Amino acid sequence: MAEKMCPSCHKALTLREKGYPMGSAFLKADRVHVDIYECPDCHGIRLYATEGDMVKCPKCGTLHSAKEACAICAMNAALDEEGK
Ligand SMILES: [Zn+2]
Ligand SMILES: [Zn+2]
Numbered sequence: 001m002a003e004k005m006c007p008s009c010h011k012a013l014t015l016r017e018k019g020y021p022m023g024s025a026f027l028k029a030d031r032v033h034v035d036i037y038e039c040p041d042c043h044g045i046r047l048y049a050t051e052g053d054m055v056k057c058p059k060c061g062t063l064h065s066a067k068e069a070c071a072i073c074a075m076n077a078a079l080d081e082e083g084k
Contacts, residue, residue, distance in 0.1 A: 004048065006039035013037035019050045019065040033065045 004013040017036040033050040054063050057070040064070050 004037050004046065006041065006044060006046070008044070009039055009041040011039055011041045013039050013046060016045075019067060021065065021068070 005011065006013055014037065015035060016038045019033045020036055022032050022034055033054070034047040035050050037046045037048065038044070039046070050065065055066045056063055057073060060070065060072045060076070062070055062072045064072075
């Protein structure tokens with residue numbers, strides 16, 4: 001992965017949080033994961049869509065972070081429980 005640079009200071013950004021889930025599990029399509037970077041100079045925060053570490057759920061085909069369970073399947077399982 002190429003190093004992320006601060007556009008104003010041209011310093012290499014430090015990774016603060018990887019694969020941070022943005023949005024709600026209920027906004028299926030809008031749920032994205034971002035990497036949060038901070039500039040050591042101006043402390044500006046920049047967000048990038050997470051590269052890698054994404055897996056495709058074999059059941060529903062949703063892309064989600066490899067470090068967490070599929071939110072769509074978890075929600076569907078919960079809804080199935082309620083329907084009984
Ligand atoms: Zn900066
Ligand atoms: Zn799924």
